[in-house]
Amino acid sequence: MSEQTERVRKIRQLIAAHKRWDLFFSMLGLMALMVGVLTFTALFAQMVVDGLPRLSPDFFTSFPSRKPEQAGILSAWVGSILVMIVTAATAVPLGVGAGIYLEEYAPKNWVTDLIEINVTNLAGIPSIVYGLLALGLFVYQFGLGQSIATAGLTLGLLILPVVILATREAIRSIPAAIREGAYALGATKWQTTSHHILPYSLPGIMTGAIIGMARAIGETAPVITIGALTFIAFLPPPPVKAEAPFVSLEWLMSPFTVMPIQMFNWTSRPEAAFHHNAAAAGLVLVVMTLSMNAIAIYIRYRLRKRIKW
Amino acid sequence: MPDTFVSDRLARRKLRHVHERFIESALFLAASVSVLTTVGIVVILLKESFVFFQHVSIWNFLTDTQWTPLFSDAHYGILPLLSGTLVSSAVALTVAIPLGTIIAIYLSEFAPFSVREVAKPFLELLGGVPTIVYGYFALLFVTPLIQKIYPELPGFNILSAGLVMGVMIIPYVSSVSEDAMHAVPMSLREGSYAMGATRFQTAIRVVTPAAFSGITAAYILGISRAVGETMILAVAAGMQPNLTWNPLEPAATITAYIVQVALGDLPHGSIGYQTIFAAGLTLALLTLLFNLLGHVLRKRFRQAY
Numbered sequence: 001m002s003e004q005t006e007r008v009r010k011i012r013q014l015i016a017a018h019k020r021w022d023l024f025f026s027m028l029g030l031m032a033l034m035v036g037v038l039t040f041t042a043l044f045a046q047m048v049v050d051g052l053p054r055l056s057p058d059f060f061t062s063f064p065s066r067k068p069e070q071a072g073i074l075s076a077w078v079g080s081i082l083v084m085i086v087t088a089a090t091a092v093p094l095g096v097g098a099g100i101y102l103e104e105y106a107p108k109n110w111v112t113d114l115i116e117i118n119v120t121n122l123a124g125i126p127s128i129v130y131g132l133l134a135l136g137l138f139v140y141q142f143g144l145g146q147s148i149a150t151a152g153l154t155l156g157l158l159i160l161p162v163v164i165l166a167t168r169e170a171i172r173s174i175p176a177a178i179r180e181g182a183y184a185l186g187a188t189k190w191q192t193t194s195h196h197i198l199p200y201s202l203p204g205i206m207t208g209a210i211i212g213m214a215r216a217i218g219e220t221a222p223v224i225t226i227g228a229l230t231f232i233a234f235l236p237p238p239p240v241k242a243e244a245p246f247v248s249l250e251w252l253m254s255p256f257t258v259m260p261i262q263m264f265n266w267t268s269r270p271e272a273a274f275h276h277n278a279a280a281a282g283l284v285l286v287v288m289t290l291s292m293n294a295i296a297i298y299i300r301y302r303l304r305k306r307i308k309w
Numbered sequence: 310m311p312d313t314f315v316s317d318r319l320a321r322r323k324l325r326h327v328h329e330r331f332i333e334s335a336l337f338l339a340a341s342v343s344v345l346t347t348v349g350i351v352v353i354l355l356k357e358s359f360v361f362f363q364h365v366s367i368w369n370f371l372t373d374t375q376w377t378p379l380f381s382d383a384h385y386g387i388l389p390l391l392s393g394t395l396v397s398s399a400v401a402l403t404v405a406i407p408l409g410t411i412i413a414i415y416l417s418e419f420a421p422f423s424v425r426e427v428a429k430p431f432l433e434l435l436g437g438v439p440t441i442v443y444g445y446f447a448l449l450f451v452t453p454l455i456q457k458i459y460p461e462l463p464g465f466n467i468l469s470a471g472l473v474m475g476v477m478i479i480p481y482v483s484s485v486s487e488d489a490m491h492a493v494p495m496s497l498r499e500g501s502y503a504m505g506a507t508r509f510q511t512a513i514r515v516v517t518p519a520a521f522s523g524i525t526a527a528y529i530l531g532i533s534r535a536v537g538e539t540m541i542l543a544v545a546a547g548m549q550p551n552l553t554w555n556p557l558e559p560a561a562t563i564t565a566y567i568v569q570v571a572l573g574d575l576p577h578g579s580i581g582y583q584t585i586f587a588a589g590l591t592l593a594l595l596t597l598l599f600n601l602l603g604h605v606l607r608k609r610f611r612q613a614y
Contacts, residue, residue, distance in 0.1 A: 029415020097339030126537020218439025
């Protein structure tokens, strides 16, 4: 009898020991998450402490300067926005088009396989290699020079896989019944796609496009590689003009700088005063990318809640 | 009523057909841009490197222990840049792979729903922080912090750049691994629980092996990120080529070198200009090598349900 209670006791001990492992691992997991949280907090705190005093309206309306107290990010944020316009104009139509083709049109053959493998592999290529492509192709072969157009096209190609994958995923989640219904009423493929598939997948596509843009706005390496200047004390020519046709595309060919390059330039200077500028620019940059990401996450969250097929 | 009545709609069919064809070709062109990008990358890298390798023999490139292409006494040995790249990646992966895997297992098998709902978007945000910001953080926060413990650490060093890069890569490793674990069918877990296994035992001995091919993919993605990462290293690890395996020293990586050259003003067609393409080709081949390795591993360990 006592031998049996002894055995039960041992089994209980064994179970308790295993349960301790469970608890231990839960703690370990939380600690691992905490590493991320702490790093992020430290990063944000460091930038706020260093940079917040520099964030005055003047900081946004001044050009970079040799005197750290007078320097600002005017040319950088204007450049970033203009580059993003070109990037969006490149990546969104191409990415959505490619996504629709692969999901709705592509026949099952080796060409389709090739494209699919390609998209997956492109996502793994280091961004600086895109910079080299752009340097050889856009800057010298096409003669676009070190301009906003080159940077926008480069970043557009860079985020193309993101947009394609998001489009495909969004389209794939639409039930076949929707397509069948449209075909049954005599709609053509494009009518089905443009009237049904595209509108229903729009939130998913937007999520992907915004995440891609958030990535592009923070990309530094490919933009440096194409030879963007780090010291720009003028703005590109305005996109509107007084005489007809009122729209000017001159800004596309203008030299430029972008936010991350401006920040890099200030970070790599030895004077501490410039580091404060870098922190302030970093703060603006982080708020920009994080709010874009947050918008994307929010759209996806609402989408998951709202749509039930 | 005339005896050959053709419906208006039927008459439009031909036009519709042309219209449809046109759209299909346009969409196909959009899809083929990705292929053209790859072709472009390969052609540009090979073309410019080819000119470079007419000046410098491949043997020299691979065995010379000095990289001083911009000096008058020019040496073109990729080894110093390669060592910088490999050491910094190793430091980053020592951080990212264990932490990323633990987080993935925790989120997929242990975490309550509420923790998951908060942690996943947070990790995504962590992955969305621009790398230049991480570079700033490594140079002006992490390096001074480590210098308090180990005062001999130089201002530029691989260690702090690698550590910060590791934290940056965690989300990539954890999210792909977690997706793989999520895809493991519930019945496997239920079977394990039914045999009396605990959560930990189920996670380690059932779910992780079953998801191994996906986890390998996550590691390969992490490695590619580490090898190709540029700004953190350019900012915090210095731009001086240095053949070393010691993470406490400063060293330039392949990517940092490309940035350094691009910041200067090298004339198109000069040998200095061509070096960055040779360096880029090395980087691309390195990533390709790891991806192929990953492909082989995945095939080997793939489990179908």
